Amino acid sequence: MAGYEYVSSEQLAGFDKYKYSAVDTNPLSLYVMHPFWNTIVKIFPTWLAPNLITFSGFLLVVFNFVLMAYFDPDFYASAPGHRHVPDWVWIVVGILNFTAYTLDGVDGKQARRTNSSTPLGELFDHGLDSWSCVFFVVTVYSIFGRGPSGVSVFVLYILLWVVLFSFILSHWEKYNTGVLFLPWGYDISQVTISFVYIVTAIVGVEAWYEPFLFNFLYRDLFTTMIIVWIFWSPSNILEIHPRVFYLMVGTAFANSTCHLIVCQMSSTRCPTLNWLLLLPLLLVVTVVNFGVTSYVESVLLYVLTTVFTLAHIHYGVRVVKQLSNHFQIYPFSLRKPNSD
Template sequence: MAGYEYVSPEQLAGFDKYKYSAVDINPLSLYIMHPFWNTIVKVFSTWLVPNLITFSGFLLVVFNFLLMAYFDPDFYASAPGHKHVPDWVWIAAGILSFIVYTLHGVDGKQAHKTNSSTPLGKLFDHGLDSWSCVYFVVTVYSIFGRGSTGMVWVVLFSFILSHWEKYNVGILFLPWRYDIKRFLFNSLYRDLFTAMIIGCALCVTLPMSLLNFFGSYTNNTLKHNSVYEAMVPFFSPCLLFILSTAWILWLPSDILEIHLRVFYFMVGTAFANITCQLICPTLNWLLVPLFLVVLVVNSGIASFIANGLLYTLAAAFSVAHVHYGVRVLKQLRMEEKNIGL
């Protein structure tokens, strides 16, 4: 397993022909954030590696997640009668979120500035972005406390939808929701914030994705012609949603009360792996143990066993995803050397 090759020779053969293409028509990005990032990137020295900027931003997202997990482990800190998160923690979380967003905006600009933009860097960037989705949303949950918002699934759906576009059209259209939600992170209350996230996903991101898809279909520029091939990227995310929801609805344990953060972490890690494997869109093998565990926990086992299975899955998914990332990056790095990138 240590030397397992995830990228096939056929996929590696097209590595040197890869062209990254993205379109961002978000007014907030075009007229406010990009000019700001262009100013910031001028401060960075040319020796600063873009991937280091990307990884630093990811580590700050994880730190925010762990910080909130320490002060609000069960999402009750915002509820009356419970110990609230200290003010300095919120200030730190807000500052760190802004730094993360800035680093995310300037890493690509630094790559172009240093003439070091490669497919490997793009994969590294989007791979960490996919893992950051859940960390960010779960951190936001500490502001609102518990409730039925479904925000995690909306954000994950929006993320996979834009990459489904890329898979079929060949161009990554950046969703408006991504910038807007971060810009308004600290300025909206729960109901308005949730309505904004869901509204942008359903009224902006989804229609724009479908419009771009059908536009490519009309121009006969789709990468995949059959309905089956076009919909393959949705198979694994949908199965993940079904299995995770089934676990929550039928679980005879205290996951929702005590271990909810671990459950989110497990789902987010599986989602990140699924997203990364759009490089080879097939049913993700991580869903097999998840399916088996859902069957087991619904057979009436004791609560502590179900909780143990959750922690085991979370750890196994993490190890598997890190292994996948390291092996793929090594393969692509070797290919870069072979073709002289």
């Protein structure tokens, strides 16, 4: 699999013709964030590759996820009678979240500033954004938490799918129209949540809780199998391992979204099903519904999450390598391969 090529020759040819087109009408973005990013980008040296900025921001989001997983592994830290997350952790998470959001805002400006804009940069940016959705949403969950004064893990699952669906919907719209209409909610949520993390350290999590519920229409095979697993799970797997379950779903979503973005940018037909992810999931759900112990079901979830994660990383690395070779560039350096 080391040399497997995910991007076809037809798609590579399509990337050569690609032109970025986006519409951003959010007042917060236009009149506050863009002027702020235009100032911040001047701090970065001109030798710094935009993709390195993008990847650094993604790593901060993952670090926040891991940090909250350590201090709030089962999402009960905000519940009465449980050991709460230390105040300094909320402050760190808030600062790092805003920093990651800032890096995500300046990477494109750095690309234009250094005349290094390529389709790879956009794919790299939006591909990592698609995976960041699950890390961001699950980290936010610790503000509300579980328990009598919190939000159920199933409600958070519904919320996660609303976010995932909103993200993929904007790229599906671009797949059909050729224009990416940037949603208002992204900038508003990033600025607000970064602020909320810090205020939570000051006033406590209880002051920020408000009950909410979302109704969502599950339309594809992957979602149907996930719902079957949740409701027919012998050990109520979502209650036992919510964080891992969210990661599994979010990673599969990110992989499918990346396939869509590649097809959209290369003007090629998007495949209906992602069998690389569907087949392992179908196998696990089938085995689980025949009846297994809690331990076996937990092992299957961890194995499936590992398979999805490794498959997605392999896909990302190979696609980046293919496009880097095609455009004769380095993904994390502004030097040209022929300048060595």
